Amino acid sequence: MPNDTINNYTVDHDSNQHLDGTITYTDKVIEKIIGRALQSVEGLLSVNGGLFSTIKNKMVNSEDVTEGVDVEVGTKQVATDLKIVVEYDQDIPAIVDSIKSVISDEVKLMTHLEVIEVNVEVVDIKTKEEFQNDSVTLQDRLTEAGQATGEFISNQASKAGHIISETKEQVEEQIETSRVE
Template sequence: MTETTHRNDTTTRETLRGRRGSDIPAGKRGNTTIADSVVAKIAGMAAREIPEIHNLGGGMARALGAVRERVPGGGSGVTRGVSVEVGERQAAVDLDVVVEYGVSITDTARDVRTNVINAVERMTGLEVVEVNIAVHDVHLPDEEEPEQEETRVT
């Protein structure tokens, strides 16, 4: 029989606030620091691996992200819709998603949550204490993505 426990101690999200990165003890040979942006990229990639996820980010975030991607050095958009808080040994993740029409949102959220937790914990060694998912939109089959203008260098 499997026993489920709930965390009601000081390992809550509040203990993660205000920290800039993760310091994972490595013994006498040094420390490894993992930046928030690294955890955000891992979480964003893991969320996008779920086929029922159409996109990440709310409407405004997607629009600004599309503009940012066209600017040289503006980033790849992997972390759009992803927010993380990283502590010394734990991380919390918030995701804003758009799902495909017709899928079970609860099943999709479960799959995303599992994939994000597995990826972050496997790659960083951090314990993921929570993954919060906000579904901002449903992508309809006949909806077209906003057209992105081609960037030309002259």
């Protein structure tokens, strides 16, 4: 019976072998693993969740790594479908091979599930600059407009305060002048 000593505790590896049970994973868990793993793939600009996801992402900033990742999770295997945007002037088949490799490795490492299928649909290609420009959301634009409006109002209030101060001085001078005469 193998034993390991960890921090002065003895762990008996065979004592839990008689316990029955299963581990199941929700689709969301596997989607998150895949989404986070895809962040390391060079040449992959984004995983696209389709029309409504694109519209939502144009409206507000989103950090949802599961967008555009659809999975089918079984008890021993996983299949996934992805819609991706890749960087222009890159080797798309090599990027897809990297995607398959990183997905398979990460899912296997974390869950011991086998990835049996990775279907990739390339929905767009863009330069990094085009992608960054397209990634500016309505939320970003409203924030910028709000900041610009705030600066404008602050400048106008400062000007108004200066004018009021000058006018006050002029009125005080006129009052003082009218008393002396």
